[in-house]
Amino acid sequence: MNRQLMDELRRITAEEQQILDGRSGVDKALYTHTRDFTIDSRQMLRDGKLIDIRPHTRFVHFPEHRHNYVEIVFMCQGHLTHVIDRVNRVELEEGDLLFLNQFSSHEILPAGMEDIAVNFMVLPEFFDTAQEMLDKGNVISQFLLSAMRREGGEGQYLHFKAAPLLPVQNLAENMIWSLLKRQPDRRRTNQFTMGLLFLELVNHGETLEAGGPSGGRDQAVMEALAYIQSNYRTASLTALANQMNLPDYALSKLIKTETGSTFKELLQQKRLHQAARLIRETDLPVSDVITLVGYDNTSYFYRVFREEFGLTPREYRQSQPGKENFS
Incomplete structure (x- = not known):
């Protein structure tokens, strides 16, 4: 990360100085006026x-709390430990x-x-x-x-080990810089930047380290999508159903109801986009x-690839600027 930006983020805040001077615990009044410790968007996100x-x-244990907005934590440097729902310990490392x-x-x-x-x-x-930028039926689109x-989000989290992904690091840094420096038209710019960041994460499903969805239907669907994202080469409905202790037919119906696509369609979409x-x-x-993407029938792959992208694989490669025409 840019050194000037890191120096700004490293600077001790007024709240941190109070803690270093002997204050015991965080000042909850900075975050909410409610009795339960739910950090309030009306207090944190002012002026629209x-x-x-x-x-x-x-420098302090940040006690158990909730927030009535989505929180995305980017680990710029060092290490941080979150405990989610009192049982899920998530260790964040740089990136x-x-x-x-x-x-x-x-x-x-x-x-x-230095954390x-x-x-x-x-x-x-x-x-x-x-x-609008994301395809349906992946773990991030389901999270969104x-x-x-605005309901049923209890316990939902996604942890990405994204340090090796330079585009993700750059996109996150761009948003931090834009928001710190109060750049003009930053909302629109950052909406597209966030979309690009999500696309990079979807394209690199191997970086999804863990996810803890809420109970019930959301849990099953999120687990299914995470399974497809991480295991698309060898994934099967039967293997997933066994893993989740559900009958094949029940899981298949649930996925179709919640995402609008069948397990086979979601798996094919993931394989084809990874191939692309x-x-x-x-x-x-x-x-x-x-x-590499899990197909063993070449003719079938060529047919479904053309249906998805309107081009053969060779034509698709030729359409990319600066690419050699390998086949």
Whole structure:
């Protein structure tokens, strides 16, 4: 991250100085006026804002709390431990992203001087543009759908080990810079930037370290989507149903009802978009790409690829600027 930006984020805040001077615990009045410790968007996001940031408060145990907005934690440097729903311990390292849905309950263990995290505080309406940019039926779009409902988000979180993804790091840094420097038209710019960040995470499902959805139908659907994202090469409905202790037919019906697509359609979409990414970003022969994404029938792959993108794999590669015409 840019050194000037890091110096600004590292600076000790007035709240942190009070803690260093001997204050015991966080000052809850800074976050809410309600009896229960639900951090209030009306207090944190003033003047019609849909998004803002604040550095995480260091040097103190941040007690169990909720918030009535979506929180995205970006770990700029160091290490931070979140305990979600009192049982899920999430260790954040430099470059990690943690998404917490509305009303998720969590506490944070004390951070040191060099443990720098930025909290994005986001109202669900901010994600309208990002939703339009995402395909349906992936773990992030389902997370956003749950956020839009403004209910049922208890316990939902997504943890991405995103340090190896340079575009994700750059996009997160761009948003932090834009919000700290109060750039003009930052809302619109950051809505598109957030959408691009989500697309990168969807394209790199292997970075999804863990997710803890709420109970019931949301839990099953989020688990199914996370399974497809991480295991698309070998995924099967039967294996997933066994993992979740559900009958095949019940899981199939639930996925169709909640996402509008069947398990097979979601899996095919993930495989095809992963194949498109490999064709676009590498010089691998198409035959290797077919194997890598989990297909064993070349003719079938060519047919469904053309149906999805309107081009053969070779034509798709030729359409990418600066790419050699490997096949």
